[in-house]
Amino acid sequence: MCGVGDYLYKLTHYIKTPWAVITSKEADAEDNVFNIVRGWQKNDWPYIKKEVQSLDPEIIHYEYPSVMYGRKLFPNLLPNYLRKEFPKKRLIATVHEYHDASYLGKKRIELTLKHFDEIIVTNIEDKNMLKKKFPKKNFEIIRVGSNIDYDKLTKVSKKELEAELNLGDKKLVTYFGFIDSSKGVENLINSMADCNKSAKLVLATDHDPKNPYHKKINELIVSSGLDIHWTGYLSDEKVSHLLQISDLVVLPFDSPISTRRGSMIAAIGHGCCVVTTGPSEEIFVHQQNCYLMKDNSAKSISESINYLFKNESLLNKIKFEAKKTSKLFEWGIIAQEHDKKYKRIHK
Secondary structure (H helix, E strand, O other), X not given: OOHHHHHHHHHHOOOOOOOOEEEEOOOOOOOOEEEEEOOOOHXXXXXXXXXXXXXXXXXXXXXXXXXXXXOOOHHHHXXXXXXHHOOOOEEEEEEOOOOOOOHXXXXXXXXXXXXXXXXXXXXXXXXXXXXXXXXXXXXXXXXXXXXXXXXOOOHHHHHHHHHHOOXXXXXXXXXXXXXXXXXXXXXXXXXXXXXXXXXXXXXXXXXXXXXXXXXXXXXXXXXXXXXXXXXXXXXXXXXXXXXXXXXXXXXXXXXXXXXXXHHHHHHHHOOOOEEEEOOOOOOOOEOXXXXXXXXXXXXXXXXXXXXXXXOHHHHHHHHHHHHHHHHHHOHHHHHHHHHHHHHHHHO
C-alpha cells in the first residue's frame, strides 16, 4: 500500500463510527473494503456512484492525494461529481502533505478542496498555508500515527539482530524510511567519516538495484569505505526491533521536521532520540524531545551525533521525553478525534 493506504488501514481499525472504503482494485479486498476503481479515470464514475448509492453513507470522507491516483485529473474532479450527485450528504476531506507538494501538486489539491467545507489536515504547516487560500473553510488538525507498531524485543532476538548487523560494541545510528534525494541520506553517509569511530550507520530501507538513486547511494557507501549497513526491505516487526536497539535515529531531511513525517512519529513511539532538521513549528523542541540541527549538512550531522554521544544524560532525557510526546500520535486518540468530527458535522 501507499502511505495513505497504510494510514486508512490503521484508522479504520480504530474508529468506532461505521465505515466503508471505496478504493483501487490493487487494494486487498476485506470486509467493508470495496476495491472497484480500475484506474481513477472518468469511466470509473458509474461504478463509484453505484457503490455510494448502495452503501448510502451519511458522510463521504475523501482522502487526497494518494499515490494510486497518479497524476490523473479525475480524482480532482470527483468531489464535484459527488456533490452534484449526492447533494444531501456531508462531504469532508483529509489533505496529506500539501506543504511539500510541487507547485502543480498544490494547485491540484486546491482544485480538489473547492468542493469541501470541512477539511482535516495533519500538521500546522498545511493548516496555515491552506487557511490563507481558503479563509472561509473550516480546517482542523488531526495527527497521523505511526505505521510501525511496537513489537517487544526479546533477549534472544536482540542478540540475533546485533549479530546480523555485526554491531559488536559499536553505537547504532539508524536511518529508516523511504530514500530519495530530499532525505539527506548522502550527507548522512558523508558525515560518518567525522563521527565517533564507535558509531555504525544502518540504513533501514528498501534497496532496489533498478532505482538510479539507490544505485547512487550504494556506490557512495562502497566508495566511503565506512562501516555502513544497508538492510534492504524489513518487516514492520524487524523495524520495531531495530529502533529499540538504536542509540540514535538520524533523519536529516532537506526541509524542517514536521508532524507529518511518519518515520519521526515511529521513532519517538519507540522512545528514540532523533536527530533531525529544524526548526519545528510545533511539538518538537530542541534538546527536549528531539535534537534539531540548523541544517542537514554533513558537518551539522556529525557534530550532532558526536555531541549526543558525549552527553549521555541529554540523550537519555530526549529519549524519555520523546516517548511521552508520542502519546499525541496514538491511533486510539486519532480515531477518537475522527469520531468526534463525524458526530459534529452530522448534527
